[in-house]
Each structure stands twice: as structure tokens, then as C-alpha cells.
Amino acid sequence: MNDHLALTLAGETLWLLADKALYWPARRALLIADAHFGKAAAYRRLGQPVPHGTTAGNLQRLDALLQRYPCEQLIFLGDFLHARESRAPATLATLAEWRTRHAGLHLVLIRGNHDRRAGDPPLELGIDTVAEPLEMGPFALQHEPTPHPTRYVLAGHVHPVFHLSGRGRQRLRLPCFCLDQTVGLLPAFGQFTGGFAVDAQPGRTLYVVGDGGVWPVAGAQRAADQRNGVKEGG
Numbered sequence: 001m002n003d004h005l006a007l008t009l010a011g012e013t014l015w016l017l018a019d020k021a022l023y024w025p026a027r028r029a030l031l032i033a034d035a036h037f038g039k040a041a042a043y044r045r046l047g048q049p050v051p052h053g054t055t056a057g058n059l060q061r062l063d064a065l066l067q068r069y070p071c072e073q074l075i076f077l078g079d080f081l082h083a084r085e086s087r088a089p090a091t092l093a094t095l096a097e098w099r100t101r102h103a104g105l106h107l108v109l110i111r112g113n114h115d116r117r118a119g120d121p122p123l124e125l126g127i128d129t130v131a132e133p134l135e136m137g138p139f140a141l142q143h144e145p146t147p148h149p150t151r152y153v154l155a156g157h158v159h160p161v162f163h164l165s166g167r168g169r170q171r172l173r174l175p176c177f178c179l180d181q182t183v184g185l186l187p188a189f190g191q192f193t194g195g196f197a198v199d200a201q202p203g204r205t206l207y208v209v210g211d212g213g214v215w216p217v218a219g220a221q222r223a224a225d226q227r228n229g230v231k232e233g234g
């Protein structure tokens with residue numbers, strides 16, 4: 001199973017992961033965007049009938065990634081908590097229990113628009129919270145996909161998805177990594193987050209995730225890869 005795809009971007013090897021995350025082997029860092037922990041709890045506070053257990057499910061997926069990929073740091077590209085209503089006791093208790101299991105892991109949150117509304121995570125979670133951009137090597141790690149003057153941007157916020165078309169009227173909507181010339185978008189990690197459709201165009205490379213794999217979008221232009229400095233690996 002093609003559960004990750006390695007590529008070279010801005011001179012660094014990065015792995016695009018099937019579970020909607022990015023691994024940077026040289027920094028032993030896992031990057032995720034838009035977890036939106038507690039979103040379901042916030043909707044229930046508003047009287048909406050949404051499922052329980054989404055935060056626990058997202059953390060179980062995160063546990064599996066941390067077990068599979070050697071990590072010293074976990075970087076959230078914004079929108080850790082969904083809203084102030086997400087600070088429900090059950091949600092915070094679940095996050096605290098997860099943090100206890102990973103006490104030695106360095107956690108960093110780059111504030112996103114939802115974080116500004118929800119407030120910084122509780123201090124007991126031990127998360128270093130910073131404003132964007134966080135400059136690391138050749139990358140500017142951000143929430144908003146705004147170009148940086150000197151670095152390639154890795155960002156979230158948009159929740160990119162791509163619609164694959166089949167025979168007849170068949171259409172499949174899949175989360176994707178969207179790499180433009182100066183900005184790369186990660187798919188939303190959270191399971192209850194929705195998505196914004198992006199399309200294939202010159203200067204852009206798309207990789208969809210689904211069925212436990214990462215797949216380049218058919219028909220993506222090789223010239224666009226060269227302009228982006230992207231080289232596919234195994």
C-alpha cells in the first residue's frame with residue numbers, strides 16, 4: 001500500500017502521508033493542519049445532533065502516526081481547538097490524557113483563525129503557541145496560505161479537496177495536498193472539517209489521499225513539478 005509519498009521540496013525530503021499529515025524526516029517532525037479538536041462538542045453545545053467521539057478518533061489516528069514515524073516534535077499548522085465551546089470538560093480531559101502518553105514530545109501550535117477565537121490551549125497540555133510564520137530551514141510554517149518573501153510556505157486553513165471524475169456522472173471527493181509554486185497546502189487532519197475544492201492548473205501539483213494511499217492526480221504537468229522544485233520519490 002502506498003501509504004506515503006516522498007518528494008523533494010525546497011531541497012528537503014518530505015513525506016506526504018495517507019492519513020492527511022506531513023512528515024519531515026530530517027527534523028523528525030510531524031506536521032498536521034486543522035485538527036479542529038472539539039468541533040463536534042461545539043456543535044452539540046449549539047443543539048446540533050452531531051456524533052460523539054471525534055476528538056478521541058482523531059487522537060487515535062495521531063497515535064498511530066507517532067508510532068509509525070520517529071518524531072521529536074509535532075507541529076500544528078493552526079486551528080487546534082475549533083471554538084470556545086470546544087473547551088468542554090470531556091474534550092479537555094481527553095486531550096490531557098493523550099498528552100500524558102506523549103509527555104516527551106515537543107508540541108508547537110502556530111495560531112490560526114479558530115485559535116484566536118477559541119483561545120490558546122490549556123497550559124497543562126504543554127504546547128508552545130506562536131504566531132505565524134514559524135521559520136524552519138527553507139520553510140515558513142503558517143496557518144494562512146500567504147506567500148513568504150524568502151521561504152516556501154507550508155500551510156493549512158483551506159482544507160483542500162479534489163473531485164475525481166469517472167465514467168458517466170461518477171465523482172469522488174478526496175482530501176489532497178496542493179503544492180503551488182510558493183505555497184503548499186496540507187489537507188485538514190480533523191475528521192469533521194469539510195473541504196474547499198481546488199483544481200489542477202499550471203504551476204500546481206496535486207496529491208489526493210484515499211483508500212490508505214497517496215496518489216498524484218493523473219494529468220498533472222511535469223513542467224509544473226520542475227518549476228516547483230518538486231521531484232517525486234518512492
